[in-house]
Amino acid sequence: MTTIPRPDPNVLAVRTGIHMKADPSRVFARLFIPGQEDFGVTQSRATAVLERVLELDETEVEAALNDVLLRFANRHDDIHYWLDLHAHRVTNRLDAPVRLSDNRWRLIGAYFTHEFSVEGAALTNPSVVRHPDQSDVERGWCRFAMSARCIGEGHRSSIGFRTGVVNDLGDVVMDPVAGDIDVGLHSEGHLRHVAFRGLLESMGDLGENAQQVLHQLGDVFHPSDLEEQLNRLIHDRDTYRNAEVTAHHFRQIADRSYSVSFSADSHLSERVIWPRAQAEWRGMEDARFVEFDDPEMGHIYFATYTAFDGVDVAQQLLSTRDFLTFEITPVSGTAARGKGLAIFPRKVGGRFAALSRADRESNSIAFSDHLEYWNESTAIQLPRRSWEVVQLGNCGSPIETSAGWLVMTHAVGPMRTYCISALLLDRHDPERVIGSLGTPLLVPSELEQDGYVPNVVYSCGSMRFENTLLIPFGIADQSIGIATAELDQVLDRLVG
Numbered sequence: 001m002t003t004i005p006r007p008d009p010n011v012l013a014v015r016t017g018i019h020m021k022a023d024p025s026r027v028f029a030r031l032f033i034p035g036q037e038d039f040g041v042t043q044s045r046a047t048a049v050l051e052r053v054l055e056l057d058e059t060e061v062e063a064a065l066n067d068v069l070l071r072f073a074n075r076h077d078d079i080h081y082w083l084d085l086h087a088h089r090v091t092n093r094l095d096a097p098v099r100l101s102d103n104r105w106r107l108i109g110a111y112f113t114h115e116f117s118v119e120g121a122a123l124t125n126p127s128v129v130r131h132p133d134q135s136d137v138e139r140g141w142c143r144f145a146m147s148a149r150c151i152g153e154g155h156r157s158s159i160g161f162r163t164g165v166v167n168d169l170g171d172v173v174m175d176p177v178a179g180d181i182d183v184g185l186h187s188e189g190h191l192r193h194v195a196f197r198g199l200l201e202s203m204g205d206l207g208e209n210a211q212q213v214l215h216q217l218g219d220v221f222h223p224s225d226l227e228e229q230l231n232r233l234i235h236d237r238d239t240y241r242n243a244e245v246t247a248h249h250f251r252q253i254a255d256r257s258y259s260v261s262f263s264a265d266s267h268l269s270e271r272v273i274w275p276r277a278q279a280e281w282r283g284m285e286d287a288r289f290v291e292f293d294d295p296e297m298g299h300i301y302f303a304t305y306t307a308f309d310g311v312d313v314a315q316q317l318l319s320t321r322d323f324l325t326f327e328i329t330p331v332s333g334t335a336a337r338g339k340g341l342a343i344f345p346r347k348v349g350g351r352f353a354a355l356s357r358a359d360r361e362s363n364s365i366a367f368s369d370h371l372e373y374w375n376e377s378t379a380i381q382l383p384r385r386s387w388e389v390v391q392l393g394n395c396g397s398p399i400e401t402s403a404g405w406l407v408m409t410h411a412v413g414p415m416r417t418y419c420i421s422a423l424l425l426d427r428h429d430p431e432r433v434i435g436s437l438g439t440p441l442l443v444p445s446e447l448e449q450d451g452y453v454p455n456v457v458y459s460c461g462s463m464r465f466e467n468t469l470l471i472p473f474g475i476a477d478q479s480i481g482i483a484t485a486e487l488d489q490v491l492d493r494l495v496g
Contacts, residue, residue, distance in 0.1 A: 012493065013420075013441045013471060013485040016172050020162065020480040022119035022150075027075065028181040028272070029082040031089055032114035046112070047093045053108050058101060065107045075115070077180070083109030118158055118181060118272050122151040122452050124474035127289040127396055127461030129301060131163060131268075132322055141167045142465040145268060145323060146472055147287045147303065148480060149460075151452075157283035159273040159305065161323070168466035170484040178267040183274040189257035189327055191226060193219045195372040198332030199253050209233060209246035223254055255279070256307070256316065256330040268323055279314050279330070280307035287318065288342045288460045290397035302371070304331065304341040304354075315341050317371055334358055335366035335374035342397045342461075343371070344405070348430060355398065355407065361391040363409060363423070365431050378431050381423060387413035387440060388421075395420055396461030399469075400427065403491045404434050408462050408471065411440070418456040419443040420473060424494040435494040442473060442483060451476020 035045035056064070073079050087109035091100075100108070131143040143165050150160040164174040193214060200206040213229045230247040237243035256277045275281050287305040294300075303318040315331040331341065340357040347353070348367070356364040356377040364377035383392045388411030395408035405425040412418055419440035426432040442457050449455050459473040469485040 012490050013469075013483045014170075015445075016482045016484060018172060018174060018482045019475075020123060020148075020174070022121065022123040022479065023177070024117045024120045026119050026177075026179065026181055027115040027117045028183055029076055029079070029113050030116045031086050032112055033090075034112075046090055049111055050090060050093055050108065053104070053111055054098070056104075056107075058104070061101070061104045061107050065103050065110065068107070068110045072115075080106065082113055083107075085109070086112045116152055118150040118152050118160060118274075120152040121155065122478045123148050123160070123480060124151070124452075124477050125149040125286045125458055125460050126162075126472035126474060126480050127287055127303070127459070128463045128470055128472050129289045129291045129461065130463065130465075132301070137165065140169075141165045144463060144465075144470065145289075147289050147460070149285055149287070149474075150272065151283075151477075155283065156275070156281075157285050157308070158275060159284050159287050159318075161268045161271055163268050166463075166465050166468060166470050166484075168468055170468045170486070172470065172482055172484065175269070178270040180266075180270050181272055182262055182266045182270045183272050184260040184262045184326075186258055186260050186276050188223050189259045189329060190220050191217075191223060191254055191257050192329055192372055193217060193221070194370045195257070195330050195332060196250065196253050198373040198375070199330060200249060202332060203249050205246055205249050209240050209243055210250075212240070213246070213250065226250060226254055252278070253330060256314075257328065259325060259327050261325045262323075264324060271323070273318075273326060275307075277307065277316075277328075279309050279312075280316065282310040283308040284316070286339065286460050288340075288394075288396045290343050290345050290461070292343065293346055302343050304343060306339045313339060315339075329372055331372050331374065333366075333368070333374040335364070335368075335377035340393045341366075341374065342394045344398055344430070345400060349428070353430060355394040357391075357393045363392050363394060363407075365425075380425070380431055380433055381409070381436065383411065385411075387411055387417070387419055387443075389413060390416065395459040395473075398425065398430070399462065399464050401464070401487065401491060403495060405430050406464075406469075406487075406491070406494075408441075408459060409436075410458055415455055417444060418458050420457055420459060420471070422490060422494060424491065437493060441485070441490075442471070444476070448475045448481070451478035453477035457481075 033044045083106040126148045128146045131145045146162045150158045200210045233243045262271045285306040287303045289303040307314045307316045315336045317331045320326045335356045335358045342355040344353040351367045354366045356366045362379045363381040364379045366374045366377040368374045390412035398405040398407045407423040420442040421437045421440045423436045424434040463470045467487045469487045471483045
């Protein structure tokens with residue numbers, strides 16, 4: 001609860017003793033299609049399973065369903081909803097309408113349902129921002145919202161949350177975690193012209209076909225508007241070569257835009273942003289949240305995260321004003337390649353700014369007129385010191401201070417050891433580095449060496465409250481710790 005006293009003035013960051021581990025009991029019900037979990041198999045076994053369920057006598061059906069409800073009803077308040085939903089998803093395989101008892105219908109749903117533990121493997125790589133709701137918080141304290149990478153079966157990642165409070169003395173208290181999981185309601189999102197242009201350019205398909213489609217659409221448009229233009233393109237394919245290829249590319253990009261909404265009655269720790277787009281189906285990794293203020297856009301939270309489809313990675317942009325509704329859209333451009341894009345908390349010189357690692361090993365700065373497109377970057381820090389020779393990167397969005405932009409960084413050295421350090425950038429010209437720490441701020445302790453990925457401490461975003469710097473960090477890609485530092489001491493070291 002209370003930070004450890006700093007016995008050594010040279011020690012800037014101090015661990016609080018808070019250690020958050022994955023909770024495998026946090027599960028939700030998902031559609032299960034037998035055979036699709038087998039790698040290399042092109043067809044499921046769903047029809048055969050369905051036929052075998054139809055052959056069970058009614059007594060056995062009733063006994064099997066009672067067993068399901070006995071074991072799972074207390075784990076899922078809405079178990080009947082999921083059984084009904086999943087039964088609907090598979091019964092179209094029946095050759096002809098079949099009269100089914102309520103018990104057999106729900107048992108069919110049970111055979112096509114499984115539990116997924118969102119934290120079955122790990123809970124790691126946190127990012128923290130000021131919570132949008134500061135009501136009922138004691139004077140001298142601040143409530144924060146912390147995102148985390150939840151890793152489950154098959155190494156599939158989703159975005160989860162925790163909450164807590166920090167005071168101006170560096171004390172940190174985490175709130176209890178709600179037991180239920182809410183994956184929200186997914187729906188179609190707004191499509192943005194600039195996102196399509198950048199991604200089509202990277203696909204080598206920003207030619208006559210794409211230009212014709214985009215010309216008929218506005219800056220922001222609906223999926224139905226896009227489909228109308230794609231149907232016209234394909235209808236005229238005798239005059240537009242490779243029209244089907246272009247239409248496929250547009251649909252791939254459109255799939256990456258969607259929204260997800262949660263019930264206002266749910267606690268933030270219950271909400272999990274689950275992969276929806278094909279580009280992120282194997283994982284939503286390392287969300288970097290930032291609280292953003294702008295005279296035109298108002299107060300809003302952004303996050304960039306890495307989408308992983310099992311082979312390739314891409315950047316996605318998430319936005320929310322209340323942590324209840326999240327809008328998601330793709331990000332493109334050469335400066336957004338790979339991982340580690342982190343947006344500044346406000347515009348700089350009238351433009352959006354972001355930290356980038358486009359070359360996969362150096363820290364860079366990028367500017368853009370659009371959050372969805374980052375095309376050029378300038379290197380500001382190269383890996384030269386012994387503990388950063390392998391690569392550098394950021395640990396989340398910059399923190400604005402009177403002395404400059406404080407950037408938490410990560411570096412990789414011998415034995416693939418990850419550590420956390422810091423840079424200070426000029427407030428008006430963030431391409432100018434004022435100072436950097438000569439030694440890491442945090443390195444894996446002896447107790448933090450072992451885990452899913454040994455010898456790693458890593459953060460996706462820190463937060464300032466008064467003179468306290470709150471630094472959540474992933475431990476060995478398996479669990480989460482929290483450290484604090486006195487901001488003025490860190491800045492003194494950077495300026496000095």
